[in-house]
Amino acid sequence: AQSVTQLGSHVSVSEGALVLLRCNYSSSVPPYLFWYVQYPNQGLQLLLKYTTGATLVKGINGFEAEFKKSETSFHLTKPSAHMSDAAEYFCAVSDANQAGTALIFGKGTTLSVSS
Amino acid sequence: GAVVSQHPSWVICKSGTSVKIECRSLDFQATTMFWYRQFPKQSLMLMATSNEGSKATYEQGVEKDKFLINHASLTLSTLTVTSAHPEDSSFYICSARGSTGNQPQHFGDGTRLSIL
Numbered sequence: 001a002q003s004v005t006q007l008g009s010h011v012s013v014s015e016g017a018l019v020l021l022r023c024n025y026s027s028s029v030p031p032y033l034f035w036y037v038q039y040p041n042q043g044l045q046l047l048l049k050y051t052t053g054a055t056l057v058k059g060i061n062g063f064e065a066e067f068k069k070s071e072t073s074f075h076l077t078k079p080s081a082h083m084s085d086a087a088e089y090f091c092a093v094s095d096a097n098q099a100g101t102a103l104i105f106g107k108g109t110t111l112s113v114s115s
Numbered sequence: 116g117a118v119v120s121q122h123p124s125w126v127i128c129k130s131g132t133s134v135k136i137e138c139r140s141l142d143f144q145a146t147t148m149f150w151y152r153q154f155p156k157q158s159l160m161l162m163a164t165s166n167e168g169s170k171a172t173y174e175q176g177v178e179k180d181k182f183l184i185n186h187a188s189l190t191l192s193t194l195t196v197t198s199a200h201p202e203d204s205s206f207y208i209c210s211a212r213g214s215t216g217n218q219p220q221h222f223g224d225g226t227r228l229s230i231l
Contacts, residue, residue: 014214032218036148036222039164041133041206041225041227042224042225043208043222043223043224043225044159044208044210044222045222046219046220046221046222049219090159092157101164102149102161102164103149103159103210103220104161105162106158107157107158108157108158
């Protein structure tokens, strides 16, 4: 079975500061890993994904994440936070060997950005 | 990019009524659609997986007769909450993906269901 753990349900940073949202996964098979962002009362928007190849993945809005198999981690970072980054962030995993399987989500991390 | 449209975005209805939520893939063929439920301040919980032309696969604990899912075409899936009660109030989100290997899921904007 697969699972995702997001450390820290709430992260607060100042505008311009580094953003680090942590995600660890558990999977007995090669994983596909995703980060999604959700604004209030909206669906999820894909920030970035890791499937195969380069372990450092760049996404939209200046976010990036690095797949570290040895640490079973896929932490999301952004060098400089912007007020518009305040939202809920979800890390998710799916089974790379079974295309079409559902995503397993972490519990989410609320990012607050102060001026 | 791929777009998934979900309708309605918000619905309020009386207890005992049935509510249908539509999920459409606008610019791609969605061989698989997923339905999730999200409670306030919580993560998304998968309710069911539906593949076009076949019966949906429900997750454990999800009542099939309560949450009817139809995926009759490659661009449309519907979720009908039958005889809805206040405890069914939630945020329901659909997602869709195409047929090729590592296609990501594209999410609709969700439907907020409030049962009075």
